[in-house]
Amino acid sequence: MQLDILTLAYIIGSVTFILGLKMLSNPLSARKGNLIAAGGMSIAIFSTIFLYETEDGQGLHNYVWIFSGLIIGSIVGTLAAKKVKMTAMPEMVSMFNGMGGACAALISAVEFDHVYREFRLDSNSFAAVVPFGHYFTISAGAIIGGVSFAGSMIAWGKLNGRIKDFTFKGQHIVNLLVFGFILVVAGLTYWSNTSVTNIWFLVTILTALVYGVMFVLPIGGADMPVVISLLNSFTGVAAACGGFLYNNKVMLTGGILVGAAGTLLTILMCKAMNRSLMNVLVGSFGTHAVAAGGAAKQAGSYKEISVTDAAMLMSYAKKVFIVPGYGLAVAQAQHTCHELEKLLEEKGVEVKYAIHPVAGRMPGHMNVLLAEADVSYDKLLEMENANDEFKSTDVVLILGANDVVNPAAKNDPSSPIYGMPILEVEQAKTVIVNKRSMKPGYAGIENDLFYQPKTSMLFGDAKAALQKLITEIKNI
Amino acid sequence: MENILQFITENQQMIYIVILMIFLGIEVIGRVPSVLHTPLMSGANAIHGVVIIGAIIVLGKASTDNYLALVLGFLAVVLGTLNVVGGFVVTDRMLEMFKKKK
Numbered sequence: 340m341q342l343d344i345l346t347l348a349y350i351i352g353s354v355t356f357i358l359g360l361k362m363l364s365n366p367l368s369a370r371k372g373n374l375i376a377a378g379g380m381s382i383a384i385f386s387t388i389f390l391y392e393t394e395d396g397q398g399l400h401n402y403v404w405i406f407s408g409l410i411i412g413s414i415v416g417t418l419a420a421k422k423v424k425m426t427a428m429p430e431m432v433s434m435f436n437g438m439g440g441a442c443a444a445l446i447s448a449v450e451f452d453h454v455y456r457e458f459r460l461d462s463n464s465f466a467a468v469v470p471f472g473h474y475f476t477i478s479a480g481a482i483i484g485g486v487s488f489a490g491s492m493i494a495w496g497k498l499n500g501r502i503k504d505f506t507f508k509g510q511h512i513v514n515l516l517v518f519g520f521i522l523v524v525a526g527l528t529y530w531s532n533t534s535v536t537n538i539w540f541l542v543t544i545l546t547a548l549v550y551g552v553m554f555v556l557p558i559g560g561a562d563m564p565v566v567i568s569l570l571n572s573f574t575g576v577a578a579a580c581g582g583f584l585y586n587n588k589v590m591l592t593g594g595i596l597v598g599a600a601g602t603l604l605t606i607l608m609c610k611a612m613n614r615s616l617m618n619v620l621v622g623s624f625g626t627h628a629v630a631a632g633g634a635a636k637q638a639g640s641y642k643e644i645s646v647t648d649a650a651m652l653m654s655y656a657k658k659v660f661i662v663p664g665y666g667l668a669v670a671q672a673q674h675t676c677h678e679l680e681k682l683l684e685e686k687g688v689e690v691k692y693a694i695h696p697v698a699g700r701m702p703g704h705m706n707v708l709l710a711e712a713d714v715s716y717d718k719l720l721e722m723e724n725a726n727d728e729f730k731s732t733d734v735v736l737i738l739g740a741n742d743v744v745n746p747a748a749k750n751d752p753s754s755p756i757y758g759m760p761i762l763e764v765e766q767a768k769t770v771i772v773n774k775r776s777m778k779p780g781y782a783g784i785e786n787d788l789f790y791q792p793k794t795s796m797l798f799g800d801a802k803a804a805l806q807k808l809i810t811e812i813k814n815i
Numbered sequence: 816m817e818n819i820l821q822f823i824t825e826n827q828q829m830i831y832i833v834i835l836m837i838f839l840g841i842e843v844i845g846r847v848p849s850v851l852h853t854p855l856m857s858g859a860n861a862i863h864g865v866v867i868i869g870a871i872i873v874l875g876k877a878s879t880d881n882y883l884a885l886v887l888g889f890l891a892v893v894l895g896t897l898n899v900v901g902g903f904v905v906t907d908r909m910l911e912m913f914k915k916k917k
Contacts, residue, residue, distance in 0.1 A: 373910060374907070376903070416897040428853065470818070575863040578865055581869035598863075
């Protein structure tokens with residue numbers, strides 16, 4: 340009876356996960372979908388605590404440990420998730436993902452310890468007593484979980500700027516070697532004498548951690564969302580290993596579901612940036628060549644605009660479009676941006692935002708960011724609609740966006756971003772570009788837009804520049 | 816070889832689940848708009864927190880004098896809960912922002 344209820348609870352859990360994911364991929368039902376999945380998760384967790392029985396019919400014990408763990412985790416998790424700034428969302432997700440990976444690795448470690456204690460005295464090697472399938476799931480959970488944990492921590496560090504990109508020649512070969520080494524050690528654990536099995540297992544986990552670090556280190560900071568999505572699906576697979584281990588179907592469904600959906604999502608994210616997953620993962624090779632090609636082309640001259648002139652232009656315009664990009668997110672300038680928008684509206688200027696789907700290199704980033712600053716949603720125009728309106732626009736103000744407005748995507752077939760849909764800002768009467776310097780954007784390619792006669796540059800940090808603009812406009 | 820075949824027979828239910836879930840996972844999110852990529856990633860992140868169940872089982876089964884297992888299991892439960900609770904709360908916060916759209 341007890342076990343039957345547990346089975347039912349797991350079925351409910353699995354269904355809510357599928358429904359939740361389905362609903363999460365539609366803007367109207369997304370929030371409900373998240374809550375449904377959370378509900379199913381709670382049912383699965385609490386039924387496990389109270390109804391789970393081991394093979395010999397015993398319930399679980401150590402309730403004090405279990406509940407203190409749950410309470411500590413819940414409090415810390417809720418606080419962290421509530422306090423985190425909107426701009427730091429991806430690194431938070433990465434952190435949580437790492438926790439899940441570590442959890443999977445620890446489960447494998449405990450399970451290994453369990454098996455090891457049982458057999459260490461009465462046999463020569465694991466191969467003689469432990470079925471290969473059982474060992475394989477333990478080992479896979481430990482390795483994948485370890486890689487996911489270490490990789491997520493590096494991704495987290497990169498996103499908040501604590502860890503810098505680090506590449507050396509032949510890094511991909513070294514990485515392959517490390518990966519091969521993991522497999523060898525995992526094999527040694529199984530086939531070597533039980534007196535050293537535990538040491539080899541420890542080495543397996545440690546190498547997995549090293550591999551996680553090496554895997555993420557060379558990938559550029561701006562590509563971290565893609566990497567996090569990939570590691571996310573890794574953790575899913577690690578969770579599924581746990582499902583195999585305990586013949587637990589809800590873990591298996593949840594894990595594989597996320598593993599598959601996460602992989603597809605990773606590919607979709609790459610597609611939205613018009614790149615392949617391979618290009619993101621081994622990108623550190625390509626970028627140098629591209630940057631060199633771009634530098635050779637850099638021949639034109641650009642013109643600068645003073646804050647006063649920019650303020651003048653904008654306050655006497657009829658229609659102003661703001662194009663936000665990564666620079667806005669980095670400078671945390673969304674509130675200042677909203678202030679500028681309100682100020683211009685008071686002066687009778689029509690202000691709208693043009694949102695490129697991958698502006699900020701994190702899909703949906705700009706929507707979330709501007710929503711946080713209370714910018715009303717009907718002011719945010721998606722790319723197609725914005726492109727229709729640029730013709731009748733007087734001033735386009737670009738805030739730290741680069742590749743998404745690069746005309747090379749339309750007219751230079753040799754450009755790496757050729758074919759990516761862009762915001763066609765050059766159709767407007769004037770373009771003001773706010774950037775910190777003339778350095779090329781993330782993709783490492785020169786932007787002809789900056790050298791066009793109707794474009795002028797307003798250098799400086801997005802927030803500082805916007806504040807100066809606001810002061811100037813008030814003085815007019 | 817015999818080992819592997821035996822493993823497949825013993826776990827055939829599980830293997831069927833794996834295969835079906837792979838297709839389902841791909842099917843279910845196939846048409847997601849790019850605005851929702853980040854919340855979807857975050858939501859999926861919370862769902863793989865289901866690994867917490869394994870942590871609970873491991874900790875709940877550990878014998879009371881095996882401190883290594885107790886400590887590691889306890890740590891696993893804490894981290895797993897962080898993943899689940901933090902994951903769902905963060906996703907909800909992100910999606911809260913999107914609600915103003917309509």
